[in-house]
Amino acid sequence: MIPDYEFSFYFVMVTSIIAIFWLEALFPLERDNWDFEHLGRNFIIWLLAFITADYLIAYYWIDIQSIIRQQSFGLFYWFSLPADWMLLVIGVLLVDLSDYLYHRLSHHSRLLWRLHAVHHTDTQLDVSTTLRAHPLELVTSNFWKFGFALLFGVPIWIIGFRELLIFPLSFLQHANVALPTWLEKAGATLFITPSIHKLHHSIIRKERDNNYGEGLILWDKLFRSFLQPDSARPDTYGVENCTDEKYQTLDGMIMTPLTIFRPPTPS
């Protein structure tokens, strides 16, 4: 991680979590959903993933961010843009598109699904589900994102800036918060709102294999993967055949890529 970026990263993350906790307490979508064991396990798996992907690999092993900072090729270098704001808008769009593509691929590649399934085996959604990812998934998704950035010449500060924008939205998408209908509707003109992302956590695969966007709704609409939710949440969260308690424990989550079962039905 870039040292002078660290403060903004932790500040936005901690303030977002505190704000969402407060909203979950005031306007819960479901009552009696405070499960501190669940919160703790999701936080620990994130910590393991963060240490593995962002420090051990992307910082100490391969200084991927320095490579991007020193690069001098890619679309952004070949076509100089007349204004910085254009660079920012196009850069944020490209990073958002890269996340959409990686997420969609994760649902259709058997190998990547084994890693991504850890995020989906959560059977109760709250702010901590945002953090729930297998360490190897964070490693592969970082390589994808930075590879995409290298290809297009997206400056590193744009990736960081977009990360700060996406944090609060991702936390809200998973939060156990009932948003007013007017706010959901207004938000859905541009963004993936909580009800749209929650449908992506449905145990029914036909519902789950849609709504891959992280930030903007544009990509799902453009590439025909958008499914309109008809309620604030699907009936059941999770992955079929993976609702057993063993998928919720810390070692169970780490082992999920090896233990998960997926019916061989092409989507």
Ligand SMILES: [Zn+2]
């Ligand atoms: Zn997914």
Ligand SMILES: [Zn+2]
């Ligand atoms: Zn999610």
